[in-house]
Amino acid sequence: MIQDPVFADIKLCKPGSVERYDSATPWKDSDVSFHLDNCAFPSPHKHEYYEILIAEGDTIEHEIFGKRYPMKKGDAWLIRPTDEHSLHNDEKLTKNYRLIVFLARTDFFRTVLRLIDEKMPEYIDGCEKPLRFALDNISLSKLYNDCIQLQTLQTISKNDKKIRCKFLLFDLLSLLFRQTVCEREEYPEWFADFLGKLHDMDFCCRPLTEICANISYSYSYFSRVFKKYTGVSLLQYITKVKIDYAIELLCHTDMTTLEISGRLNYESLSHFNHTFKNVTGISPREYKKQFSDS
Secondary structure: OOOOOOOOOOOOOOOOOEEOHHHHOOOOOOOEEEEEEOOOEEEEEEEOOEEEEEEOOOOEEEEEOOEEEEEOOOEEEEEOOOOOEEEEOOOOOOOOOOEEEEEEOHHHHHHHHHHHOOOHHHHHHHOOOOOEEEOOHHHHHHHHHHHHHHHHOOOOOHHHHHHHHHHHHHHHHHHHHHHHHOOOOOOOHHHHHHHHHHOOHHHHOOOHHHHHOOOOOOHHHHHHHHHHHHOOOHHHHHHHHHHHHHHHHHHHOOOOHHHHHHHOOOOOHHHHHHHHHHHHOOOHHHHHHHHHHO
């Protein structure tokens, strides 16, 4: 029997309500907490705290700013205290509704943002573009497993659980900043959608010609736009995303270098090894050894 459950009981909110942190969190004495939801929240509502939603099951719909956005597995949103939103699902299509929800007290969250940049809280609170990002399959699986461990393992003290929970929040903020915040100039929505697709490994590992077939603009025009917003070429960006994914596979799975090379659609193992070393400075085998030793 679990004596110190991590997850709070699910309580459906009333339309127009403002959810309180102490009512939503399983740890009233912690600045950060999380719970798992397995039901929709169709009533528009706000929070007095910051919230990060991560879809872990079938696709659902997230309504915010008067518009509905599909949230497929791995999609994530940062919800601010001023944001009114709701979550919807089609019972015929959504058989496995599962959502990881992180909560952070307002003062704590803004203090963390100021450590990054003094003006970051004002930027986040005033940002008019959707604060959404994505986790790849490896990162999502690791996050979900970490949450389950924090829920079930009695060998971890409550204080250590709170500390680990904060580190999980920091990991999510790092993804948000890399994918959404670091480039302060506003992306066109179509470009933001394309960047989101690039962090889906099934899309990113396709041949470059197939990826570019999804673009509604000429390749020369798109190349200029891509480098303007990201500072690197499309090929350089894709390479970095793939090598980051390769690092996750090396460190957190039993896949061989050859299997990873095939998963990432490299034409040969030597090509993968050469590319990996160009990006990281060492070979995949050396990287895995250093990770294992540490």
